[in-house]
Amino acid sequence: MSTNIIDQCVAQGVPFARDYGGLLDNRSFGGVLVSRTFYAKGQTGQQLLLGAYSAMNRQIGRGKIKMFNRHEMMDLVLVDGKARGIITRNLVNGKIERHGAHAVVIASGGYGNVFFLSTNAMGSNVSAGWKIHKKGAHFANPCFTQIHPTCIPVSGDHQSKLTLMSESLRNDGRIWVPKKKEDVEAIRSGNLKAINIPEDDRDYYLERRYPAFGNLVPRDVASRAAKERCDAGFGVNKTGEAVYLDFASAINRYGKEQAHVKGLDEEDASLVKKLGQDVVRAKYGNLFQMYEKIVDQNPYEMPMMIYPAVHYTMGGVWVDYNLMTSIPGCYAIGEANFSDHGANRLGASALMQGLADGYFVLPYTIGDYLSNDIRTGSIDTQLPEFEKAEASVKAQLEGFIGNKGKNSVDYYHRKLGKIMWDKCGMSRNEKGLKAAIKEIKQLREDFYKNVNVPGRINEFNEQLAKAARVADFLELGELFAKDALERTESCGGHFREESQTPEGEALRDDKNFTFVSAWEYKGEPSKAKIHKEDLKYEEIEVKTRSYK
Numbered sequence: 001m002s003t004n005i006i007d008q009c010v011a012q013g014v015p016f017a018r019d020y021g022g023l024l025d026n027r028s029f030g031g032v033l034v035s036r037t038f039y040a041k042g043q044t045g046q047q048l049l050l051g052a053y054s055a056m057n058r059q060i061g062r063g064k065i066k067m068f069n070r071h072e073m074m075d076l077v078l079v080d081g082k083a084r085g086i087i088t089r090n091l092v093n094g095k096i097e098r099h100g101a102h103a104v105v106i107a108s109g110g111y112g113n114v115f116f117l118s119t120n121a122m123g124s125n126v127s128a129g130w131k132i133h134k135k136g137a138h139f140a141n142p143c144f145t146q147i148h149p150t151c152i153p154v155s156g157d158h159q160s161k162l163t164l165m166s167e168s169l170r171n172d173g174r175i176w177v178p179k180k181k182e183d184v185e186a187i188r189s190g191n192l193k194a195i196n197i198p199e200d201d202r203d204y205y206l207e208r209r210y211p212a213f214g215n216l217v218p219r220d221v222a223s224r225a226a227k228e229r230c231d232a233g234f235g236v237n238k239t240g241e242a243v244y245l246d247f248a249s250a251i252n253r254y255g256k257e258q259a260h261v262k263g264l265d266e267e268d269a270s271l272v273k274k275l276g277q278d279v280v281r282a283k284y285g286n287l288f289q290m291y292e293k294i295v296d297q298n299p300y301e302m303p304m305m306i307y308p309a310v311h312y313t314m315g316g317v318w319v320d321y322n323l324m325t326s327i328p329g330c331y332a333i334g335e336a337n338f339s340d341h342g343a344n345r346l347g348a349s350a351l352m353q354g355l356a357d358g359y360f361v362l363p364y365t366i367g368d369y370l371s372n373d374i375r376t377g378s379i380d381t382q383l384p385e386f387e388k389a390e391a392s393v394k395a396q397l398e399g400f401i402g403n404k405g406k407n408s409v410d411y412y413h414r415k416l417g418k419i420m421w422d423k424c425g426m427s428r429n430e431k432g433l434k435a436a437i438k439e440i441k442q443l444r445e446d447f448y449k450n451v452n453v454p455g456r457i458n459e460f461n462e463q464l465a466k467a468a469r470v471a472d473f474l475e476l477g478e479l480f481a482k483d484a485l486e487r488t489e490s491c492g493g494h495f496r497e498e499s500q501t502p503e504g505e506a507l508r509d510d511k512n513f514t515f516v517s518a519w520e521y522k523g524e525p526s527k528a529k530i531h532k533e534d535l536k537y538e539e540i541e542v543k544t545r546s547y548k
Contacts, residue, residue: 005355006038012051016040029347030149030167031218037348042166042287048351052358071097072465073128074393076104076135076330079385083132083330087389089397091465094458096393098386100379102370103329105362106132107354110313110335112145114473114480115425116417118310119151119164125469126476129317129336137325138518138531140338141315142476143484146345146493147426148311149222152294153242160410162309163294165245166287167347170215172250172280173304175222176204177234177243187236194236194244194303205229213547220344220493220506221547223308227426228504230307237305246303251276308426314341314493315483318518318533322365323357326518331366333357338516343492397457400467405450409466412447416440416470416477424481429497433485437478441526444474478525486530489513510542 006024010016017025017039026035040047059065070091077085077098085100111126112118133139150170152163178184179201186192206225207214217225226243235241255276259266266272277300281288288299295305317325317332319339324331334354341349419439423432447470455461489509490499499507516533 001356001360002352004360005352008355008359009048009051012055014040014047014051027168028171028216030170030216030222031213031346032216033213039168039348042168042284044166044348045351048355052355072468073108073131074468075389076132076327077385077389078135078327079379079383082328084379084383085381085386087386087393089393089465091462092460094456094461094464096390098381098390100381100386102373102376102379103331103366104132105366106317106325106330106332106336107334107358108336110316111142111473111476112310112313114416114477115310115420116413117154117159117162117421119148119162120310122161125472127469127472129332130472130476132317132325132327132330132332133519134521136327136521137330137332138318138520139316139479140318140516140518140533141343141483142313142480142519143424143428143487143494144314144338144341144343144492145310145480146219146312146314147223147308149219149226149308150245150306151309151311152291153237153305153307154239154309155237156239163290164309164311165291165304165306166284167219169245169284169287169304170222172283173215173245173247174204174249175206175215175226175243175245175306176202176303177229177236179203181233184234184236188238188240194246195248195301203229203234210547217547218344218346219311220495224426224495224504226306226308235307242305242307244303245306247280247299248303251280251300254279310421310425312345314338314343314345318516322368323362324365324369326520329369331362333362343494345492394457396468396471397464399448400451400453400464401455401457403448403451403453405452407446407450407452409451409453409463409470412443412451413466413470413473415443416474419443420477420480424477424484427495427497428484430485430488433481436481437485437526440474440478440481444478447471447474475525479519479528482525482528483517483519486517487513508544514542 019025024038027037027039028035029037056065060067071088072091073086074089075087076083077087083104085098086104088097088099090097106128108128109124112120113124148164150165150167152165178197183192183197183201187194206217206222209225210217229243230241236244251273255272256266258275258279259272264271291299291304313335316336316338319325319332319337323333334357340353419436423436451467453463453467455464484494487494488496488499490496490506491508495506501507514535518531518533520529520531522529
């Protein structure tokens with residue numbers, strides 16, 4: 001499958017890296033000790049996205065696809081128990097529209113923005129997935145969320161999103177914090193620079209704790225290790241939530257190699273540094289430039305500061321092997337569904353999942369379903385089911401506009417995000433999760449009483465669009481915490497403090513939790529019913545990996 005995906009992307013123009021002989025190149029990535037990841041410099045995801053968009057636009061140009069730009073799905077329409085269309089809102093003029101279909105495919109991405117601050121685009125939301133959940137689609141493993149260790153740290157309350165630095169940086173960057181608290185305080189006060197701390201006074205904690213994998217441990221392991229150091233008081237920025245990602249060793253290593261190849265003086269420090277920086281610039285130049293523009297520090301001279309941030313959601317809408325949800329005729333693909341990743345995922349695999357679902361699975365499985373509708377004819381959008389769904393959407397939007405509360409939508413989104421990050425983030429415990437459920441319920445009640453949405457429905461109204469999304473996040477957040485509370489083991493991105501080894505590593509409970517938690521909507525998140533889909537492994541042995 002992976003080779004087919006690569007061939008598909010190359011045909012679309014994705015510029016995958018090549019070795020000297022012209023073959024596809026590989027590099028190592030977090031969680032593996034071998035080079036097995038295909039890549040396009042430090043922007044593989046962006047290049048894959050551009051390739052897919054270009055291919056889609058070609059079909060739009062040929063008239064094979066009708067594109068509805070700047071429309072948002074507001075509800076799913078069921079007719080005789082089958083998905084038969086959707087209700088949308090035109091985000092430009094506010095018009096509510098009906099669209100009939102023989103099948104509906106949700107490809108709306110993940111729900112990381114339930115944390116408010118994440119590496120996702122600000123418009124990314126759970127609403128499409130949540131709407132079909134409330135119509136009968138099960139929602140699986142909502143607490144399985146990936147925290148990416150290589151992100152630009154939070155700098156203050158003014159931020160509305162976070163920036164991801166590619167995981168490829170961990171190939172050559174070394175992660176560390178000072179060993180001495182007095183050095184940490186001096187850095188925070190601006191009286192000491194990282195480059196002036198001697199090697200012996202640096203704690204390369206991943207290399208210390210995980211000598212086999214070092215800085216290339218999986219994302220969840222690296223993230224928790226950074227949190228542990230910062231919680232212990234060794235965070236290096238003013239908020240105390242940052243660690244260093246240092247390229248000095250790589251620059252020196254590459255520089256000496258280049259000097260040797262070119263027959264130059266390997267003892268000339270300035271020459272070696274320049275040659276090494278040129279190599280690093282060729283590999284990661286776009287990332288270094290992005291970092292410098294955001295942070296206003298030169299990462300060639302000073303170590304980068306990084307901290308974990310929400311990046312990907314392994315949970316999502318439950319689907320079968322044909323990618324159909326528990327609603328006949330309704331499919332979910334890519335990050336919107338729960339499949340493939342379980343409690344964790346390695347870098348590069350999420351992009352591949354989206355491409356596999358869209359190019360190599362759904363085109364074959366959806367045809368089987370549609371074959372039974374070959375004589376159905378077009379779906380009439382004047383059916384009572386469409387009228388009822390549209391009326392429900394309008395009622396919700398009118399309720400927001402007419403509320404005249406005192407707080408903005410972002411006020412509630414930020415509050416929800418803080419609850420989620422503090423109590424459902426990198427580590428979780430029973431007390432915190434129970435408190436989160438209670439606090440989210442109270443916040444949701446206050447949201448409907450006191451949210452203020454200016455403007456009108458039938459116009460461009462970004463605050464109204466946000467209000468509908470945050471309303472869904474406020475329900476998802478509670479189910480997220482409920483799911484995390486039920487799963488008392490630690491596994492992958494889900495770390496329960498009650499279930500850890502003496503060394504602080506995740507402790508799984510395969511005897512009691514080898515199942516998918518598929519939640520059925522029962523009126524509100526607190527009443528959701530769990531369905532356990534047992535995981536049966538026949539070809540592989542289930543065991544815990546060690547990264548020591």
